[in-house]
Amino acid sequence: MSEQSTTRQTTAVTPPADVRRIDTEPDARDLAHRVLTPGRRRWPIVVLTIPDGQQEPFGDPHEVKDAVGDLAEVVLMPTSDVSWAFSREMPQGTQVYGGAGRVYPLDHRWVADPARSRLRFAYSPQDRRRITDQLIHDALEAALAAGLLESQTNPRLQQRSGTIQGVIGSRALVRLDDSSVATVWEELTIPGVALERLLVRGQSVTGVYDPVSRRLDLREALLFTDSLTASAAIAQAYQIGDVVLADVAGASDDAVSLRLLPNVVVNVGKEAVTSNTSDTLRGLFTPGEIVACRVAAKDPLRLRLDDVGDEDAPAPAPSLLPGGPPWLRLPEPQPQPRATPAPRQTSQALSPSPVLDPPPRRPSPLDMVPRSRIPMAKPGASLQTDSAPGGLDGPQVIRLGNELAAARATREALARDLAGLRGRAAELEDELAHANRVIEQLQTRYRGADLARQRAVKQLRSAQSRNEQAPGMDGPAFLDPQDQFRFEVYCEWARRMPAAEKASKPLAEYLLGPGFIESVERLEGVNRAKIVAVVVEVLTDQVQHLAGRGVHQLRAGGAGGPYVRRADGATCWRVALQQDAPAARRLHYWRIHDGYEFSRVAVHDDYRP
Numbered sequence: 056m057s058e059q060s061t062t063r064q065t066t067a068v069t070p071p072a073d074v075r076r077i078d079t080e081p082d083a084r085d086l087a088h089r090v091l092t093p094g095r096r097r098w099p100i101v102v103l104t105i106p107d108g109q110q111e112p113f114g115d116p117h118e119v120k121d122a123v124g125d126l127a128e129v130v131l132m133p134t135s136d137v138s139w140a141f142s143r144e145m146p147q148g149t150q151v152y153g154g155a156g157r158v159y160p161l162d163h164r165w166v167a168d169p170a171r172s173r174l175r176f177a178y179s180p181q182d183r184r185r186i187t188d189q190l191i192h193d194a195l196e197a198a199l200a201a202g203l204l205e206s207q208t209n210p211r212l213q214q215r216s217g218t219i220q221g222v223i224g225s226r227a228l229v230r231l232d233d234s235s236v237a238t239v240w241e242e243l244t245i246p247g248v249a250l251e252r253l254l255v256r257g258q259s260v261t262g263v264y265d266p267v268s269r270r271l272d273l274r275e276a277l278l279f280t281d282s283l284t285a286s287a288a289i290a291q292a293y294q295i296g297d298v299v300l301a302d303v304a305g306a307s308d309d310a311v312s313l314r315l316l317p318n319v320v321v322n323v324g325k326e327a328v329t330s331n332t333s334d335t336l337r338g339l340f341t342p343g344e345i346v347a348c349r350v351a352a353k354d355p356l357r358l359r360l361d362d363v364g365d366e367d368a369p370a371p372a373p374s375l376l377p378g379g380p381p382w383l384r385l386p387e388p389q390p391q392p393r394a395t396p397a398p399r400q401t402s403q404a405l406s407p408s409p410v411l412d413p414p415p416r417r418p419s420p421l422d423m424v425p426r427s428r429i430p431m432a433k434p435g436a437s438l439q440t441d442s443a444p445g446g447l448d449g450p451q452v453i454r455l456g457n458e459l460a461a462a463r464a465t466r467e468a469l470a471r472d473l474a475g476l477r478g479r480a481a482e483l484e485d486e487l488a489h490a491n492r493v494i495e496q497l498q499t500r501y502r503g504a505d506l507a508r509q510r511a512v513k514q515l516r517s518a519q520s521r522n523e524q525a526p527g528m529d530g531p532a533f534l535d536p537q538d539q540f541r542f543e544v545y546c547e548w549a550r551r552m553p554a555a556e557k558a559s560k561p562l563a564e565y566l567l568g569p570g571f572i573e574s575v576e577r578l579e580g581v582n583r584a585k586i587v588a589v590v591v592e593v594l595t596d597q598v599q600h601l602a603g604r605g606v607h608q609l610r611a612g613g614a615g616g617p618y619v620r621r622a623d624g625a626t627c628w629r630v631a632l633q634q635d636a637p638a639a640r641r642l643h644y645w646r647i648h649d650g651y652e653f654s655r656v657a658v659h660d661d662y663r664p
Contacts, residue, residue, distance in 0.1 A: 072125075074130070104155060118191075158194045161197065192225065218230050252375070261273075300372045561595075566651070571654060606631075625648075
C-alpha cells in the first residue's frame with residue numbers, strides 16, 4: 056500500500072483508501088480545520104506522526120488502515136514545521152507530534168475534553184505493536200460511537216455461526232460452521248468491556264460475517280442492549296439482600312457510580328460505604344475495579360457496600376451474550392505487594408546534557424552546500440582565501456564548517472540523551488501501571504479493614520448498652536419465656552426510639568415460632584441483648600439500612616440454591632447478628648402476610664429455616 060499525496064476533500068463519501076501523507080504547512084492547516092469544523096468530515100481521523108530525525112513512524116499506519124478500512128481516515132505527518140503548523144491551529148491539549156498518534160472522533164466533545172481523544176505515545180521501534188494496536192482500538196471505538204457500522208448495508212455481509220476457539224487480548228478466534236476462521240474484535244462489541252468478559256472458549260455464537268475483513272460482528276446477539284431491558288433483568292435476577300457484583304464506573308469525593316450491567320448505573324453515597332468522615336470515595340475506588348455490594352432496595356434500586364462480609368458469596372453476574380461467562384468476576388487474590396528498591400539509573404538517563412535545550416539555530420548558507428565540499432580547519436593549518444562554493448571565501452567556509460561540526464556533535468549528544476529519556480519514559484510507564492495495580496489492591500484491603508472497624512465499634516457500643524439493666528429490674532419480669540422476650544423487645548424499642556419517632560416507627564406485628572426461644576437460650580457466642588436489638592431492627596424495618604446486617608432471603612443449601620418458601624407463601628429471611636467471627640451467628644425469620652414470625656437463631660453454616 057503506498058502513501059498518497061494529500062488532497063483537500065469536502066465532498067468525499069468515504070475516507071481515502073490509502074494512508075495520506077501531509078507534507079506541507081497549508082495541508083496541515085487544512086487538516087486541522089477539517090478536524091475542528093463540524094460537518095467537514097464523516098469519519099474519525101487517525102493522525103500518526105514521524106519522530107524528529109526519523110524517516111518512518113514508530114507505529115504502522117498501513118496496518119491501522121487495513122484494520123479500520125473505510126471506517127476512518129489515516130494520516131501520516133512528520134514532526135517539523137508541518138506538525139507545528141497543525142498544532143498551532145489545534146486547541147491546547149489536542150495536538151500531536153514527536154512520534155505520538157491520536158484519533159479525532161466525529162463527536163466534538165474532545166475539543167473541551169481532550170481525554171476523549173487519547174494521545175498515544177511511542178518512544179522507539181519497540182513500541183510499534185503497542186501504539187498500532189492502541190490507534191486501531193481508538194479508531195474503531197470512535198467509528199462505533201459515531202454509528203458508522205450501523206449505517207453500512209453491504210451486500211457481502213452474511214449471517215454465520217461458529218464456536219469460540221479462544222480469546223487473546225482484544226481478539227477472539229472463531230471457527231465457523233464451514234471450518235473457516237473469523238475473528239471478533241473487542242472494539243465492535245460493548246465499549247469499555249473486555250472481550251474476555253463476553254466470550255469463553257467453546258461458546259457458540261452467531262453474528263454478521265464480513266468475508267473481506269473476516270470479522271464476525273456479534274452486536275445483534277448482545278443481551279440487555281438498552282437501559283429498560285437491563286433494569287428489568289436486574290429486577291428479575293436480584294432480590295433485596297443479595298450480594299452482587301458491580302464495576303466502578305467513576306467516583307467523586309462523596310459518591311461512587313457502580314454498574315450492575317453496562318446500561319445500569321447506580322450512584323452510591325458515602326453514607327452507604329464508610330462511616331469515616333475523612334474518607335473520600337475518589338481515593339477508595341478505581342474506575343474499572345470490580346466490587347461486591349448488597350441490594351438494599353429495588354424501586355428505586357439502591358446498593359450498599361458497608362455491610363458485605365468476606366463470607367458473603369456474590370450471586371453470579373449475568374452474561375452479556377447467550378452462553379457467555381458472567382460479565383463480572385472478582386479478581387483472584389493477589390499476594391501482598393512488597394516494596395522494591397527503585398532501579399539504578401545510569402548517569403545518561405538522570406543527567407541530561409547541559410545543551411538539552413539549545414537556542415534555535417537559524418539556517419545558514421552552508422546548509423545548502425554538500426558536506427563533502429566543505430573544508431574543515433586542521434590544527435596548524437593556514438587560512439585559505441581562495442573562493443569557495445557559493446561565493447564564500449576560505450575563512451568563512453572554515454568558520455561555518457566548524458559551526459556545522461559543533462552543531463552535529465550537539466545533535467548527536469541530544470540524540471543519545473533523547474534515546475535515554477525515551478527508555479526511561481517506557482520504564483516509568485511500566486512502573487506507573489504497577490503502582491496503579493498496587494493502589495487498587497490497597498484500596499480493597501483498606502475498605503475491608505474499615506468495614507471490620509465499623510462492625511467492631513457497633514458491636515462494642517451494643518454490648519455496652521445491652522449490659523445496662525433496666526432501672527429497678529433485678530430479675531425476669533415474667534415467668535413465661537415468650538412473655539419475657541416480648542417484654543425485652545418492647546423495652547429495647549422504647550429505649551431506642553426517640554419519642555418523636557415512635558409513632559412513625561412502631562413495632563410490627565410478630566409471632567415467636569416453635570423452638571425460637573429454645574434456640575435463643577441454647578445458642579452460645581452471642582449476647583441475648585444483641586438478639587433482642589436485631590429483632591427490634593427487623594420489626595421497625597431499620598435492618599434494611601444498617602451496615603453489617605446483610606439481610607437477604609434464605610437459600611436452601613446456601614448460595615446458589617432456591618429461595619426457601621412455605622406452603623402458605625411465607626418467605627424465609629436471614630440477618631446477621633455477627634460479622635467476621637468464627638461460626639458467625641444469624642437470625643432467621645419468616646415474612647408473613649401481616650407481619651413477621653421469628654424462627655430460630657443459628658450459626659452461619661446452618662441453612663435450616
